[in-house]
Amino acid sequence: MTTTERHEPATDADERTMLEGWLDYHRQTLAWKCEGLTDAQLRTQAVEPSELSLMGLVRHMAEVERSWFRRVLTDEAVGPIYYSDADPDGEFHLTDADTWEEAYATWQAEIETARGNAARFGLDDTSEGKNRRTGERFNLRWIVTHMIEEYARHNGHADLLRERVDGATGE
Template sequence: MTIPEIPAKIPSPPTTGGERAMLEGWLEQHRAVLAAKCAGLDDAQLREASVPPSDLTLMGLVRHMADVERGWFRRVLAGEDAPPIHYSDDDLDGDFRVTEQDTFEAAYATWQHEIERAREAAASRSLDDPNLGAHRSGEDFNLRWIMTHMIEEYARHNGHADLIRQAIDGATGD
């Protein structure tokens, strides 16, 4: 299976410019890094956990990030009725759990859809605009905070992806 849109080159964020361009650049870079960590692997490899007892997989990370994009940009920022995709109140880690029936093609397509919807939700908003939806904490968040949090979320999970990918085939790097 060939997954479209996985970048041949990881985009670099701008080294000069405004705050929004920097935030968007770093977020796009981290999105591309996770995609690149998955490139060239088959579904079985993408379901492979790095070290027991962890069940963390590259496919699980992609599913998780689809839900994270959806939650922060669509539910919290835009106030949309967008329920979780891969987890539930009964299984909060369901996004990380993959089965033999789960495919990377489906996980990747869902993730890319949620990224596109996130871009749309943020496009017309100022970094200072508050959220329109509710967060479970009851706190308010502006777009600046959400984008910064998303960069942190991807950075943390891209570190996991580095280790998982290295355990699968020895590949290292961005």
């Protein structure tokens, strides 16, 4: 079993290192919240009518990484991984065929692509693509800050889901 190590950025880091450090910290936090659980436990939903589960959150974050760092930042024409027009929340609709191994590997691949794409931009550089709903462009600073917020919010959900699964709590 892998043990996720979380590292806060140095308190005197420059802006980019700080932002990327906090984003990685929150990515590591979500992985940590999922550690040591079976596929069945990772599929455990919150409470009705919510379809939220830890595996669903990881699949959702793979979609979010893909959207912001590929579609918006670099204007890459990539389709969705788990959702569709017919099922816009498909990342949360798990079947017995869905596995943690696949979800985790997909999420990690999207994170690595995100890191590579972000490395090509300065914090003030404007995205090559646009948000599909608003048509807006964003600088990298905004995207990274938004991703920190997105992970932090969902890590709160992950805390509650993990506690429901096995009683584990943590920071």
